[in-house]
Amino acid sequence: EVQLVESGGGLVKPGGSLRLSCAASGFIFSSYSVNWVRQAPGKGLEWVSSVRSSISSGTYIYYAESVKGRFIMSRDNAKNSVYLQMNSLRAEDTGVYYCARDHNSLLDYWGQGTLVTVSS
Amino acid sequence: SYELTQSPSMSVSPGQTASITCSGDKLGDRYVCWYQQKPGQSPVLVIYQDNKRPSGIPERFSGSNSGNTATLTISGTQAMDEADYYCQAWGSNVVFGGGTKLTVL
Numbered sequence: 446e447v448q449l450v451e452s453g454g455g456l457v458k459p460g461g462s463l464r465l466s467c468a469a470s471g472f473i474f475s476s477y478s479v480n481w482v483r484q485a486p487g488k489g490l491e492w493v494s495s496v497r498s499s500i501s502s503g504t505y506i507y508y509a510e511s512v513k514g515r516f517i518m519s520r521d522n523a524k525n526s527v528y529l530q531m532n533s534l535r536a537e538d539t540g541v542y543y544c545a546r547d548h549n550s551l552l553d554y555w556g557q558g559t560l561v562t563v564s565s
Numbered sequence: 566s567y568e569l570t571q572s573p574s575m576s577v578s579p580g581q582t583a584s585i586t587c588s589g590d591k592l593g594d595r596y597v598c599w600y601q602q603k604p605g606q607s608p609v610l611v612i613y614q615d616n617k618r619p620s621g622i623p624e625r626f627s628g629s630n631s632g633n634t635a636t637l638t639i640s641g642t643q644a645m646d647e648a649d650y651y652c653q654a655w656g657s658n659v660v661f662g663g664g665t666k667l668t669v670l
Contacts, residue, residue, distance in 0.1 A: 480659060482608075490600075490608065490651050492659040507658050510566075543607060550655055551598045553619065555607040 447471040447554045449544050454559030457534055465529040465559055467544030474525040478547035481518060481529050484558075485540040494518040495547065496527060512538075534563045567656025569663075576668040583639040585665045587652030590633060597635040598653045599628060601646075602664075608651065612637060644669050 453465040467479065481493040491509065496518050498504045506518050517530040527544060539562050545552035569589045577583040587597065597615050600608035610619050612628035615635065625640045635654075639646050647669040652662040 482659070482661075489649075489664040490602075490653075490661045492661060495658060509658075545608075550596065551610060551613040552600070552608075552653070552659070553610050553613070555609075557607055 447546065449546060449554055449556035451542060451544055451556045451559040454542065454561045456562045456564065458565050459535060459563055461534050461563070462530070462532045463534065463561060465531065465542055465544075465561070467527045467529075467556060469525045469527075469544075469546070472546070475522040479520065479527045480545045480547050480552060481527075482543045482545055482552070482555075483538075483540045483561075484543070485537070488540070491540075493542070494529065496520045497547070498522075531561070534561075536563050539563045567654070567660050569652055569654060569660055571650075571652060571662040571665045573663070574666040574668065576670055577639075577642045579644060579669055580641055583642045583646070583667055585637040585639075585650050585667065587635045587637075587662045588633050589635075589654060589660075592633050592635055592654060593631045595630075595654045597628065597630045599626075599635075599637045600651045600653065601648045602651065603648045611650075639667075642667075642669055 448470045450468045478497040480495040494508045496506050515533045520527045541558040543558045544556045546554040599612040601611045602608040615630040616628040627638045649664045651664045
């Protein structure tokens with residue numbers, strides 16, 4: 446069974462940092478891209494970042510403009526995990542953060558999400 | 566950047582057909598996915614590659630995509646289908662529509 450489990454959310458002050466983790470199981474992790482998607486309270490889905498890997502072309506990481514320069518996504522295939530290091534956090538970064546498996550450009554499995562609250 | 570537009574809300578009576586639309590420039594040239602999200606839950610993929618259903622998704626869910634508009638159709642809508650629905654396509658990366666809240670009443 447495919448599973449994605451996020452962790453690391455919490456309350457942080459503006460300007461602070463937080464590191465989210467997403468642990469995957471039930472599939473060959475290294476063969477798939479993974480995305481972070483967030484959802485502000487009462488709002489829609491917003492793509493945040495993705496890590497794409499292939500044996501032929503290597504690993505590429507992409508970011509939404511709203512987080513570029515502040516967030517860093519990484520993956521550890523040995524641990525079947527991806528991470529999102531979030532720095533210089535702002536109130537508008539508040540929301541539930543989901544990791545989602547990317548299968549040929551569709552997000553077919555999602556985790557349960559982890560809540561990040563940026564507030565003084 | 567590429568944008569997808571959805572109506573914020575719509576309502577449908579039980580047993581009727583709900584058509585939720587998503588518009589974008591030359592959207593028909595791209596594959597579209599649809600996700601269902603119920604309150605407090607993670608999104609669930611209900612349609613991919615315009616009109617394919619993942620295993621476990623009821624046959625009443627169908628999709629189409631042509632020109633500038635993709636449509637998610639729910640035939641014989643049930644109370645359990647009340648949820649937010651998001652379309653998704655690819656620009657330079659993942660792009661979501663703003664979501665449509667479907668009320669069944």
